[in-house]
Amino acid sequence: MPIFDIEGGPLLVLVRGIWNVALLSAFGTLAFRVVVAPRTLLRAPQDVVQPVERALLRLSRTSLAAAGLLLLTWLWLQSAEIAGSASLASLRAVAGGTMFGHLVLLQLAALAAAAVVLGRGGAAARRWLTTGLAAVATALQAGHGHALAMESGPSLLLGAGVLHLLTAGAWLGGLLPLLLTVRVAPARTGAAAARWFSPLGKWCVGLMAGSAAVQFWVLIGGWRGLIETPYGWVASAKLVLFAVLLGFAWINRYRFAPRLLGPAGEASRPHLIASIAVQTGFGVLVVLAASLLSSLPPSVHEQPVEVSSATR
Structure with missing residues (x-):
C-alpha cells in the first residue's frame, strides 16, 4: 500500500494545483490593481501609467481565462473519477447532482461575470466589482477542501479556509503583477510598488498564519500528526516553503527595493526582478503543496506511519 494515498491520482492533483495557481493569480492581480497600483501610480506621468495599466489588464484577462479553462478541465477529470468514465453524461451528472459540481458551476459563473465586468478596464467601481467577483470564486474553493467533508454547513474550519485562500490570493497572487510593474x-516607480505592496503582504501573512493555526489544530491535531503522517509531512514542507517566501519578502522590501531609489537604481532593478521571480516560483510550490494536502486524508483521520525494517 503506498504511503501517500492521493485521492484521484497524480494527474488530478496536478490539474487541481495548477487551477489553484491560476485562480489565485486572477484574484491577486485584480486585488493588486485596486489596492497597490493606484498608490504606486498616483504621481507617475502618463507615459509610465499607461504601460503598467496595460500590462496589468492583460495579466488579469489571461489569469481569468486560464482559471476558467483549468476549472473546466478539473471538472471533466473529477467527473470521470466520480462516474468512472469520461463522457458528457457523467459531466452533466456530476455538475448537476453533486456538491462539487454545484460549487464548480458557481465558480465558473463568478469568473465569467468577472471577465465580462472587467471589459476594457473601466473606472474604479468596475475594478472593485471585478475583484469582488474573483474573491467569490476564490472563497468558494474552500468548499472543495476538508471542511465540508468533516462538517456540513458553516464551521470554524471552513471560515479559516476561506480566509486562508483570500489572503493567499492577495499576497501570492500579487507577486506576478508586482514583478510586471x-x-x-x-x-523609482518599481520601488514605490514594492513599498505599497508590503503593507498588504504583512496583513495577509498575519491572517494566513492565524487561519493556518486553526487548520493545524483541526486537521493535524498535534505534533505527532505533523511528523508521523503523510498529511503532516506535506504540511511541514509547505511551512518550510512559506518561511522561504518570508525571507524573500524581507530581502525584496528592505534590501533590493531601496536600491532602486539610489543613483544606480536602473542597474539594481534586475536584482529585484530576479528575486521576485524566484519568490513567485516558491509561491507556486506552496499552492501546489496546499492542493496536495486537499487530496490527502487529514492527520486526525490517519494512524501515524511506522516504517518497518523491511522498507528501510
Whole structure:
C-alpha cells in the first residue's frame, strides 16, 4: 500500500494545483490593481501609467481565462473519477447532482461575470466589482477542501479556509503583477510598488498564519500528526516553503527595493526582478503543496506511519 494515498491520482492533483495557481493569480492581480497600483501610480506621468495599466489588464484577462479553462478541465477529470468514465453524461451528472459540481458551476459563473465586468478596464467601481467577483470564486474553493467533508454547513474550519485562500490570493497572487510593474515601470516607480505592496503582504501573512493555526489544530491535531503522517509531512514542507517566501519578502522590501531609489537604481532593478521571480516560483510550490494536502486524508483521520525494517 503506498504511503501517500492521493485521492484521484497524480494527474488530478496536478490539474487541481495548477487551477489553484491560476485562480489565485486572477484574484491577486485584480486585488493588486485596486489596492497597490493606484498608490504606486498616483504621481507617475502618463507615459509610465499607461504601460503598467496595460500590462496589468492583460495579466488579469489571461489569469481569468486560464482559471476558467483549468476549472473546466478539473471538472471533466473529477467527473470521470466520480462516474468512472469520461463522457458528457457523467459531466452533466456530476455538475448537476453533486456538491462539487454545484460549487464548480458557481465558480465558473463568478469568473465569467468577472471577465465580462472587467471589459476594457473601466473606472474604479468596475475594478472593485471585478475583484469582488474573483474573491467569490476564490472563497468558494474552500468548499472543495476538508471542511465540508468533516462538517456540513458553516464551521470554524471552513471560515479559516476561506480566509486562508483570500489572503493567499492577495499576497501570492500579487507577486506576478508586482514583478510586471517593476519590470515595465522606471526604477523609482518599481520601488514605490514594492513599498505599497508590503503593507498588504504583512496583513495577509498575519491572517494566513492565524487561519493556518486553526487548520493545524483541526486537521493535524498535534505534533505527532505533523511528523508521523503523510498529511503532516506535506504540511511541514509547505511551512518550510512559506518561511522561504518570508525571507524573500524581507530581502525584496528592505534590501533590493531601496536600491532602486539610489543613483544606480536602473542597474539594481534586475536584482529585484530576479528575486521576485524566484519568490513567485516558491509561491507556486506552496499552492501546489496546499492542493496536495486537499487530496490527502487529514492527520486526525490517519494512524501515524511506522516504517518497518523491511522498507528501510
